[in-house]
Amino acid sequence: MIESLTILAGALPYLLKGSVVTIGVVFGAMSLGLLFGIALAVGQVYGAIWLKRLIGLYVWFFRGVPLLVLLFLFYFGLFSLLNINLTAFTVAVIVLGLISAAYQSQIFRGAIVSLPDGQLKAARALGMSDATAIVLIILPQALRLAIPAWSNEYSIVLKDSAVAYALGVTEIMARAHFVASRTYQHLPLYFTAGVIFLILTYAGTKALRLLEERVHIPGYSQ
Amino acid sequence: MGKRILWALALLTAVFILTNATYSMAAEKIYINGIDANFPPFAYVDKKGNADGFDVKALDWIAKEMGFKVEHKPMDWDGIIPSLRAKKIDIIASGMSITDKRKEQVNFTIPYWNIAQVIVAPKDSTATVDELLSKGNKIGVQRGTTEARWIKENLIAKGKNFSLVEYDSAPLSVEDVLNGRIKGAAMDDAPAKDAVNKKPVRIVGTFGMPSEDFGYAVRKEDSELLKKLDEGLKKLMASPYWNELKRKYNP
Numbered sequence: 001m002i003e004s005l006t007i008l009a010g011a012l013p014y015l016l017k018g019s020v021v022t023i024g025v026v027f028g029a030m031s032l033g034l035l036f037g038i039a040l041a042v043g044q045v046y047g048a049i050w051l052k053r054l055i056g057l058y059v060w061f062f063r064g065v066p067l068l069v070l071l072f073l074f075y076f077g078l079f080s081l082l083n084i085n086l087t088a089f090t091v092a093v094i095v096l097g098l099i100s101a102a103y104q105s106q107i108f109r110g111a112i113v114s115l116p117d118g119q120l121k122a123a124r125a126l127g128m129s130d131a132t133a134i135v136l137i138i139l140p141q142a143l144r145l146a147i148p149a150w151s152n153e154y155s156i157v158l159k160d161s162a163v164a165y166a167l168g169v170t171e172i173m174a175r176a177h178f179v180a181s182r183t184y185q186h187l188p189l190y191f192t193a194g195v196i197f198l199i200l201t202y203a204g205t206k207a208l209r210l211l212e213e214r215v216h217i218p219g220y221s222q
Numbered sequence: 223m224g225k226r227i228l229w230a231l232a233l234l235t236a237v238f239i240l241t242n243a244t245y246s247m248a249a250e251k252i253y254i255n256g257i258d259a260n261f262p263p264f265a266y267v268d269k270k271g272n273a274d275g276f277d278v279k280a281l282d283w284i285a286k287e288m289g290f291k292v293e294h295k296p297m298d299w300d301g302i303i304p305s306l307r308a309k310k311i312d313i314i315a316s317g318m319s320i321t322d323k324r325k326e327q328v329n330f331t332i333p334y335w336n337i338a339q340v341i342v343a344p345k346d347s348t349a350t351v352d353e354l355l356s357k358g359n360k361i362g363v364q365r366g367t368t369e370a371r372w373i374k375e376n377l378i379a380k381g382k383n384f385s386l387v388e389y390d391s392a393p394l395s396v397e398d399v400l401n402g403r404i405k406g407a408a409m410d411d412a413p414a415k416d417a418v419n420k421k422p423v424r425i426v427g428t429f430g431m432p433s434e435d436f437g438y439a440v441r442k443e444d445s446e447l448l449k450k451l452d453e454g455l456k457k458l459m460a461s462p463y464w465n466e467l468k469r470k471y472n473p
Contacts, residue, residue, distance in 0.1 A: 014271040168297030181260035
């Protein structure tokens with residue numbers, strides 16, 4: 001017991017450095033997913049029929065193929081074939097980001113269609129172009145509505161990021177495994193890895209909850 | 223405000239990806255050595271999180287002697303040869319056995335270590351190797367290793383009555399031996415000795431697999447690097463540091 005604790009205390013800084021890598025992957029992937037997801041959602045709601053189909057195909061693909069398969073496909077397959085030599089970290093960010101974009105697009109699409117129809121019509125009646133109306137009227141409301149579902153997506157991406165370990169990204173899980181191989185203290189190390197993930201999930205969802213309250217539109221109703 | 227945040231995010235993402243891409247194109251060539259950090263004492267991660275182990279320190283010495291720079295990158299054993307071929311890494315110096323099958327994909331240096339494969343079982347068990355490899359027992363092995371392949375082709379395919387359970391690393395298979403899920407685990411004798419030092423297991427014995435030689439692997443086209451590594455290995459094995467390494471890591 002004492003021995004486990006000493007090993008754990010010694011390994012903690014190393015594991016915590018792994019959480020910086022994890023946060024990097026999640027931040028990168030969520031940002032990429034946010035930008036791309038909003039574009040996809042707007043395209044799917046307001047776009048031409050071919051665009052809607054194309055986006056539907058994208059979402060179908062990235063939601064349908066397992067994360068590990070996509071990671072290997074991109075890392076060892078696609079980027080190598082194109083002779084683009086990206087680090088495992090970058091590939092993890094891109095793949096998690098593309099997958100998250102698929103999920104986030106559906107979160108935003110749901111939020112956009114939940115807004116009353118009259119919003120866009122009123123904006124158009126005031127002389128706004130479609131694009132202006134979407135950017136200034138629809139999205140600010142839809143994004144606010146999307147925050148609860150988005151924080152769900154955050155916790156999923158955070159946990160999914162552990163799979164990047166298979167590519168050799170030295171995040172929390174990989175580091176726990178390395179230390180366990182040297183010390184044979186598997187249980188305390190995986191337990192600690194779990195606790196670090198729990199703390200990160202809690203901190204992120206709490207922050208988003210605060211954001212939700214802060215940007216809440218007073219008196220807003222359907 | 224929302225728009226500004228979006229732009230900031232877009233910019234950050236772009237910077238992020240670009241810096242990562244250009245990072246790998248740095249001016250001075252640093253050779254990347256891919257290691258299986260779950261393979262003590264040949265390759266592991268030390269208390270401070272730095273790569274350590276017999277192979278790591280040996281390659282560091284060779285790099286210094288031959289005048290090139292090397293960095294060690296821990297990664298999954300499963301994907302280590304694809305990573306080499308995809309130029310994610312340049313060298314594999316991590317207890318890799320030289321086999322004909324692997325020679326089809328990579329080139330090996332001269333052998334530097336001869337290793338036997340053994341079966342590990344709980345300390346309090348009295349079973350022999352023959353008893354372990356029978357009665358439908360489950361035996362663990364690390365996925366993607368030569369011993370996994372040899373056992374499948376030479377024991378299981380020839381009708382020995384036991385099944386193989388594959389793990390991510392040898393230490394994980396040892397852990398499952400202790401959990402009682404499997405009766406024993408097959409691995410190289412060096413990590414087996416490491417396990418014996420740290421856990422209540424014993425080495426039961428060899429199981430008939432011919433011993434193997436470790437060598438460093440490089441891409442087929444990197445003949446210059448191969449020459450440097452061969453020469454460096456020869457120098458290393460002739461130097462007193464070689465014995466020092468053996469004493470320190472006791473592989």
